[in-house]
Structures are given as C-alpha cells and as structure tokens.
Amino acid sequence: MKREQLTIFDSEAVRENLSYPDCIRVVRDAMMALSAGTTRQLLRTMISLGSGRTFAQMPGALGERDMFGTKAISVFADPHSPGLRRHRGLVVLFEPDQGRPVAIADAEEITHIRTAAATAVATDALARPDAKTLLIVGTGGQAHTHLKALPLIRDFKRVLIWGRSFDKAQALATDYPHLAAEAVADLPLAAAQADVICTLTTSATPVLLGEWLSRGTHVNLVGSSGPGRVEVDSALVAAGRYIADSRASALDAAAEFLVARDAGLIDGDHIVAEIGDVLNGTVPGRCSDEEITIYKSLGHAVQDLAAAAHLYRSSRR
Known part of the structure; x- marks a missing residue:
C-alpha cells in the first residue's frame, strides 16, 4: 500500500504561504472555537533544562473530527545576549480519519506570525x-x-x-x-x-x-x-x-x-x-x-494547529 509522504513547511515556506490576513482569520476562528468548547488543548508542559533553557510541548485538537497534533519547542536564551530568546521547534499535524501524521511545520515562524495575528484579533475586538x-x-x-x-x-x-x-x-x-x-x-x-x-x-x-x-x-x-x-x-x-x-x-x-x-x-x-x-x-x-x-496573550496549541492546518490544506488545493 502506498504511503503518503509528510508535507514539510520550513521557515521560508511558512513565511511565503501563511499570509497575515489568512492567519488572522484562522486564529480568530480557533479562539472562538476554544471558548465555545469545540476544540481541545492541554496546558503546556515545560521542562527546565537549566538556566535560560526550556523544552515545552503543547498538544491540542481542532475538533473531534478535525486536525490534531502538537507543538514541541525549545526556548533558549542567547548566550551572547541573555535578554534574547529563540523559540525553535516543530508543529506536527495529524489528520482525523486514520490518525496519520500529514505535515510538519517550522514552529518558530508559525509562532511569530500567529502571535501577532492573535494580537490583531484581540485589538480589533477591544481597541x-x-x-x-x-x-x-x-x-x-x-x-x-x-x-x-x-x-x-x-x-x-x-x-x-x-x-x-x-x-x-x-x-x-x-x-x-x-x-x-x-x-x-x-x-x-x-x-x-x-x-x-x-x-x-x-x-x-x-x-x-x-x-x-x-x-x-x-x-x-x-x-x-x-x-x-x-x-x-x-x-x-x-x-x-x-x-x-x-x-x-x-x-x-x-x-x-x-x-x-x-x-x-x-x-x-x-x-x-x-x-x-x-x-x-x-x-x-x-x-x-x-x-x-x-x-x-500566552499562545495556544490551537493557534499553531490552525495555522499549520491552513498551510496543509492550502498546499493540497
């Protein structure tokens, strides 16, 4: 039986294909669904690896019959500039029918874009x-x-x-x-x-x-x-x-x-x-x-998964 290959979105692919208007839209939908109880996520777990070094995991599901997955990310301080921190990792996306992993995306780039998109959503609603x-x-x-x-x-x-x-x-x-x-x-x-x-x-x-x-x-x-x-x-x-x-x-x-x-x-x-x-x-x-x-803003798995799912579905189309 032919196995489908994973779709990979490196940082450049995320930047090129995850537009800010699209990300604002999918993050808005994700946050509405989270508060309505139709998505599921666990609180992030963080493991300290020493001063300025953390490994975190953020699992979630966009719905009972929708994409699910996790973000695994390291947050390390720059040894040359202690005030700076990099968020490096992966968003791993699974499809809901057979539970197959279908996509991996650069988590740092998704985090940068979806965090700003979430701020835009909140500002639009509250300012x-x-x-x-x-x-x-x-x-x-x-x-x-x-x-x-x-x-x-x-x-x-x-x-x-x-x-x-x-x-x-x-x-x-x-x-x-x-x-x-x-x-x-x-x-x-x-x-x-x-x-x-x-x-x-x-x-x-x-x-x-x-x-x-x-x-x-x-x-x-x-x-x-x-x-x-x-x-x-x-x-x-x-x-x-x-x-x-x-x-x-x-x-x-x-x-x-x-x-x-x-x-x-x-x-x-x-x-x-x-x-x-x-x-x-x-x-x-x-x-x-x-x-x-x-x-x-604390950031959530459903935001990362919604962004990754948009990337994957857009690439399939």
Whole structure:
C-alpha cells in the first residue's frame, strides 16, 4: 500500500504561504472555537533544562473530527545576549480519519506570525474604533510581525517604537516607512499618547506603568509567556478590564496577573472573559471609550494547529 509522504513547511515556506490576513482569520476562528468548547488543548508542559533553557510541548485538537497534533519547542536564551530568546521547534499535524501524521511545520515562524495575528484579533475586538496611535514596546522579532499585523485591523496615523536601545528602535522604524514609524526615547510620554500598546519584551521587571496610560487605552501583554517575567506593573493590571486568550492558562501562567493576585490587588474574577467569549458575543469586550482594556496573550496549541492546518490544506488545493 502506498504511503503518503509528510508535507514539510520550513521557515521560508511558512513565511511565503501563511499570509497575515489568512492567519488572522484562522486564529480568530480557533479562539472562538476554544471558548465555545469545540476544540481541545492541554496546558503546556515545560521542562527546565537549566538556566535560560526550556523544552515545552503543547498538544491540542481542532475538533473531534478535525486536525490534531502538537507543538514541541525549545526556548533558549542567547548566550551572547541573555535578554534574547529563540523559540525553535516543530508543529506536527495529524489528520482525523486514520490518525496519520500529514505535515510538519517550522514552529518558530508559525509562532511569530500567529502571535501577532492573535494580537490583531484581540485589538480589533477591544481597541476603540477610532484608535489612531500605536506604540510598540520592544524591538525583537515580534515587533516586526506586530508591525505587519496590527495595521491590517486599524488605520493607525502614528506608529511609535520604543526599545532599551534607541538605535535599535530607530533601525526598526526605518524598516516601515509606509507606516511613518518613528522611534521614541520617552516611554512615559509615548504611553500617554498611545491608543494601542503592545509589550513585546523579555523584561523580568515592569517596563510599562499604569500611571502613564491615558483613558481608553488598549494594552496587549505579549512578551511574558510564563510565571516570573512581568512587563507591566500590578497597578495597570488592576486598573484594566482584563481579558485572556484562555482563562485556564492565565490562572496557570499569566505572570502579571499572578503577581497582582498574590499582592491582594485582584482575584480570579478579574479575568472577565476569554477573547473567544468576546468574539462569540457572550461577554462584552470594551464597555466604554474611557475604559482601559487588557489582552493577555500566552499562545495556544490551537493557534499553531490552525495555522499549520491552513498551510496543509492550502498546499493540497
């Protein structure tokens, strides 16, 4: 009997075939399905391999009769630049009829694109319709992908970029002349001017403080994906309408939420909804133009699998 070969998507194939509009669409559908209970996933498991070295697995299924699989990924700090971390691994996709593995995709590239796509989905649902100023906090790979995804859901008139290195922020801004992006040195001032803020850092301590924000700001917390590292202070968490990509995951691994809870500033009910609940219309997202909204992104297997399934099905067509 003839055996079908695995379809392989290396990093270049992922970049060429997983467009941001398509990824935004499939991630939106995946998050709606996750909150509706029609997809299944387990909390990620992480094995420490020493300081700055982690191996993680994220299994899930897109539905009872749909694709399923896992993401296996290493997260290693760069020995020459300890603040930088690489996410290297594979997304392995199985078909639902016979349980055959059908595709393997580069996990690092999928993670870069689907994370920004998920932020775009949340921003579209939670930011004010008239949001005009975007602030990117961080200058790494996720800054690039977010600068590609966020303008697809809002017509930003100003794009501000802040990094610990002003030179890196300036270099990043020059890569996006069509957005008229500009590097900024004064983060408090930029935060006060922004309508949408994305924190995309590896910082272990807060880089963004709640007292800097103006009313009506929407904040995407993306950089920290596990307990320990926090990008914003507890005052910001407590002040915002807090919406997670997954309630269970936030209670397990959302560092900023856990720190604020352990300090007694909030409790579990501070998570008002999952983003899928907002998209499904079961819980309102933004309740007023004055409200600060927060989206906590931890990343999920169903996002990776939805992206990989789209790649596979598109290649079959």
